[in-house]
Amino acid sequence: MSKPEIRTVDVTRYVQPLREGGSLPAIVEADDEFLYVLKFRGAGQGKKALIAELIGGELARAIGLKVPELVFMNLDDSFSRMEPDEEIQDLLKFSVGLNLGLHYLSGAITYDPLVSVADPLSASKVVLLDSLISNVDRTPRNTNMLNWKNELWLIDHGASLYFHHAWNSWEDHAQRTFPKVKDHVMLERATMLEQAAEEIKASLNPEVIRNIVEVIPDDFLIQEGDDKTPDEKREVYRKVLETKLSNLDLLTKEATDARKAIV
Structure with a gap:
């Protein structure tokens, strides 16, 4: 890719x-x-x-x-x-x-877990994506998804990867699972977590992660009072995401167990 x-x-x-x-x-x-x-x-x-x-x-x-x-x-x-x-x-x-x-998706409506469109495989992928990026902001209160032309669209991942607000803890964060998956708005519909995990493994690899991280502009990475260079920060993002991906089976089990507890 x-x-x-x-x-x-x-x-x-x-x-x-x-x-x-x-x-x-x-x-x-x-x-x-x-x-x-x-x-x-x-x-x-x-x-x-x-x-x-x-x-x-x-x-x-x-x-x-x-x-x-x-x-x-x-x-x-x-x-x-x-x-x-x-x-x-x-x-x-x-x-x-x-x-x-x-x-801007004109005419899109906010995803409503009671009535909106979301197939089980897509729901399962969303749950595992959010586990990979530690996205705490996809709950019934704030779904951060839209339905547009009878399809599910994802928006607003700004609350993800929160380790970058405290750079010194990134190695610890990379190894953590995602207990907040229990609050995920899609968890009940996520009946195909294992298949979703296999498809994610087939789609994501270190090269894909590196290519995504490399498009982050230097301007976004430069912070006053921060001595890390943009390239050093990109390397941290890459390592965190690769570690999370290597632990996908563990994240999948965590999501599966959380789902069993609510259905």
Whole structure:
């Protein structure tokens, strides 16, 4: 598998904020005339949430799950000067530069575990993906999935890979399982975990992981007061993900046991 091809576009119009998101993402238009949901570098978790979004989304795509196209988005300083809302004005001001966007799926509806479409294999893959990337934010309260054209689409992986908020603990994190899988919104529907694990093993390998990690821009990886270089950080992401993948059987058993406890 070659590196994911992530396009770069320029934001040309701020359309509206999405206030249901904790980080206040927004619908924007870009110079390619498409609409995107823009995730801001100036939001609460900063550039690390954008990295988690990028890695989580491209891993999901690699294992056959549907994710809106991810693009890098340049935001200039003109938007903050035109914005009357002070909170949004500050967010725009602190987000000048490179951000991340997801193609806006017009007409999509939020996934509802009681009525929405999700086949057992896809549900099982979502559960195991989130175990691999330690995604704590896919619960009945906040599903971070959409139904669009009768298909399941994944959005918002910004709460994943939380080890990068404390770099010194990454080796310990890499070996951990994911007990929070018991709260996963898809767990009840995940009746094909073993088959999903086999398909994930066939889709993911060190080369795929390396190619995904290598598309993280240096700009996202540079942090004031942090002495790790971008390449050193990419290497940590790679090692964590490879270790998690090597422990997939253990994660699958954990998810299977958690599912047995609720059905």
